Amino acid sequence: MRLSSDKVKILARRRGESISALLARAGVSRTAFYSLARRRSVLPGTVAALASALDVSELDLLESKPEPDADPQRRVREARAIVRGRPGATFENVWHALCLLALDPLERLNRSLIRGRATALHE
Amino acid sequence: MAVPPPFTNKELAFLRVLVREGVEFLVVGLAAAALQGAPAVTQDVDLWFRDLQDPRLHRALRKAGVTYIPPSMENPPLLAGGGAELFDVVTHMHGLEPFAEEAPRALKLKIGRTTVPVLPLERIIASKKATDRPKDRAILPALEDTLATLRSLDGKGSNRS
Numbered sequence: 001m002r003l004s005s006d007k008v009k010i011l012a013r014r015r016g017e018s019i020s021a022l023l024a025r026a027g028v029s030r031t032a033f034y035s036l037a038r039r040r041s042v043l044p045g046t047v048a049a050l051a052s053a054l055d056v057s058e059l060d061l062l063e064s065k066p067e068p069d070a071d072p073q074r075r076v077r078e079a080r081a082i083v084r085g086r087p088g089a090t091f092e093n094v095w096h097a098l099c100l101l102a103l104d105p106l107e108r109l110n111r112s113l114i115r116g117r118a119t120a121l122h123e
Numbered sequence: 124m125a126v127p128p129p130f131t132n133k134e135l136a137f138l139r140v141l142v143r144e145g146v147e148f149l150v151v152g153l154a155a156a157a158l159q160g161a162p163a164v165t166q167d168v169d170l171w172f173r174d175l176q177d178p179r180l181h182r183a184l185r186k187a188g189v190t191y192i193p194p195s196m197e198n199p200p201l202l203a204g205g206g207a208e209l210f211d212v213v214t215h216m217h218g219l220e221p222f223a224e225e226a227p228r229a230l231k232l233k234i235g236r237t238t239v240p241v242l243p244l245e246r247i248i249a250s251k252k253a254t255d256r257p258k259d260r261a262i263l264p265a266l267e268d269t270l271a272t273l274r275s276l277d278g279k280g281s282n283r284s
Contacts, residue, residue: 010276014160016233060277079272086271093268096162101276105158105232106130112157112165113129113209 003047004063005037011054011061016105026053075099130234133206134168137187139237144183147173147222149229151213151242151250153262158232159244161269163262171213171242173222175200218253219246244270 012022023033026049036046051058079095100108141148150158152169172180175191184191188205192198200212219225229240242250248266251259 014276015231016238056277082272082275085275086268088264089268089271090264093162093265094272097160097269097272100157100162101160101272106234108157108160109154109168109234110129112154112163 002039002063003033003036003050003061005034007061007063008033008050008054010101011056013104014101015054018104022050022053026050130209131206134209135235135237137189137205137207137210138234138239140183140187141170141180142237142239144179144186146177146180146183147226148180149222149226149240149242151216151247152211153247155241156244156247156262156266156269158234158241159230159269160273161244161266163265167211168209169211169213171216171222173226175212175214216242216250218250244273 008022009019012019015022017025019033020030023030028046028049032046033050047058047061051061054061075095075098079091079098082094082098083089083091100111103111149155149171150168151171152167153161153163153165154168157163157165174180181191184202184205187207189207190203190205192201192203194200194214200214202208202210202212216225225242225246226240228243228246230243231238232241233239244266248263248270251263251266
């Protein structure tokens, strides 16, 4: 099992926290974090510290196989998998939610308000 | 001329004052849904206050330079001045428990430098279903798909590999 840096980042962003702030709060150095994310296995203590800081299970931060580099195709696959697991779900909704969840909450709100204000201009 | 950000510093400052003064409130509605990743469109940020007579609220409003306009026959309660026009005051959420029961379930999300209580997406969906206006029915699929996405990311009931 290896540490998924992407999962840690997504969970941190969902809490509105930067990766630096999370690592400081968890007592894990940036060097240690990125070093661990490159290894094939991780020390339980480090994962436990991060999981505790994020209030999730250690399993939520692990992946059993190397994760490919972040790219749109991976997000497409992720969206498709979610849609398959939820009959009636719309790919576009899931895709946009995944894109928005990669942002911090303020940016999500800004995008929502941008659209609202842009629409109002044309009413 | 520089274009101001959609959510301005004054609006951020207003939320910060509410939190600092200990005002009991929740961000609700589509802004709350958007904060949780929903691809939703909104023109305002709904704030649900536990008690509109709370002295802490009125102290916060004074500090932020915001005027509270009480409800009348013609209008709901309003906030004016101090950059608070974006915020709508909510006094009741259809389909939900009273504020005191919903507040402990709130998510704590960081907006800028301020951690703000936000109604969870599950409860926003419950409220939209109860309100059941055409615009509520229209947005429900996007909210429910976002919830499915969140649950999948959390590994709580879907097939994230």
